[in-house]
Amino acid sequence: VVACDAPAGQGVGLRVAVEVGGQLSPLAADAGSTTLSFTPPTVTEVSGQGAVQGSTAGDEDLVLVGTNFPPVGDLPDPVVRFGPSPSGDVYVAQGCRVTVSGARIECTTAEGVGAELGVWLAVDGVDPLAAWGGAPAALPAASFPKAVSYHPPVVTGYEGPGASEASTVGGADWYVDVTGRNFGPVGHGAVDSVTYAKPAIAAGTEPGVIFEAACTVRDAHTR
Numbered sequence: 367v368v369a370c371d372a373p374a375g376q377g378v379g380l381r382v383a384v385e386v387g388g389q390l391s392p393l394a395a396d397a398g399s400t401t402l403s404f405t406p407p408t409v410t411e412v413s414g415q416g417a418v419q420g421s422t423a424g425d426e427d428l429v430l431v432g433t434n435f436p437p438v439g440d441l442p443d444p445v446v447r448f449g450p451s452p453s454g455d456v457y458v459a460q461g462c463r464v465t466v467s468g469a470r471i472e473c474t475t476a477e478g479v480g481a482e483l484g485v486w487l488a489v490d491g492v493d494p495l496a497a498w499g500g501a502p503a504a505l506p507a508a509s510f511p512k513a514v515s516y517h518p519p520v521v522t523g524y525e526g527p528g529a530s531e532a533s534t535v536g537g538a539d540w541y542v543d544v545t546g547r548n549f550g551p552v553g554h555g556a557v558d559s560v561t562y563a564k565p566a567i568a569a570g571t572e573p574g575v576i577f578e579a580a581c582t583v584r585d586a587h588t589r
Contacts, residue, residue, distance in 0.1 A: 374437035374467065376404050376489045405434045412485055412513035416475035419517040422548045423587050424475040428459055432508065436489050437467040445488040446473050448514045450480060457483075475514070477586070479550040482512035521546040536579075544581070545589050552586045 368384055380402040381393040409432040416426030428446070436444060443463060449456030459473035471487070487508045521544055528540035544560065562577040583589070 374439070376436040376441060407434045407436075407487055407489055407508040408432045409485065409487055409508045409510040412510050414472075417514050419515055420475055421587070422477060422479055422516050422550045424460070424477040426475050428473045428475050428514070430471040430473075430485070430487060430510075431469060432487075433469065435466075435468050435471055435487075436464050438464050439467075442489075444471050446471065446485065447488075448483045448485045450483060456486070477551040479516050479548075481515040481518075483514040485510045485513040516550075517548040519546060519548045519550075542579070543584070543589055547588055549583050549587050549589070552583050557581050557583060 382402065383393050384391045409430050411431040412429070413431070414427035414429040416424070416428045420426045430446065441464075446459040446462045447456040448459065457476040457478045460476055462471055462473040464470070465472045487510075523545045524542055525545065526541050526543045528536075528542040532540040532542075550557070560579045560581040562579065
């Protein structure tokens with residue numbers, strides 16, 4: 367019998383090899399009690415500048431706090447994704463690293479849009495969303511609902527031939543450039559709608575007739 371103190375680590379389904387006198391045993395068969403596992407992680411808090419009304423340009427702090435995170439050291443970096451659902455479109459947080467062994471992971475946000483996005487953490491060098499098509503429970507992973515929200519779009523101005531005295535029939539020749547911030551990245555397809563409407567005459571009243579325009583982001587986050 368060989369008695370050992372458990373090392374710091376991560377993962378499941380680990381097989382055992384013993385070295386004695388410079389000779390290494392074969393890995394134990396991958397079955398039953400011959401495999402070792404660390405407890406899967408649990409996320410208890412998500413915070414940082416990028417977690418609440420963060421810039422759609424990303425590159426803001428995203429901090430995960432929890433239990434049974436990997437130790438600090440030469441292990442594969444954790445994978446943190448966030449989005450409306452694990453099986454849909456998700457964003458990959460950048461530069462994730464363990465900063466407090468077992469308890470804290472720091473990343474920066476990716477470009478994106480949306481509110482109340484869930485967070486999924488994978489360890490052991492495996493990204494369960496990619497490997498299992500949206501079944502993170504099948505591998506050592508943790509989730510936290512409604513954790514990340516980008517800032518809503520802000521309109522600061524309009525310009526172009528359609529901004530003043532435009533033709534009532536509309537069309538591409540009468541385009542309008544809407545300027546502002548937090549419109550999202552180019553090509554993301556997340557411009558749900560752009561509408562023209564008169565301001566409400568009194569608080570709580572409807573704005574009246576609303577005209578919808580087909581729009582795409584031309585300059586990332588600003589136009």
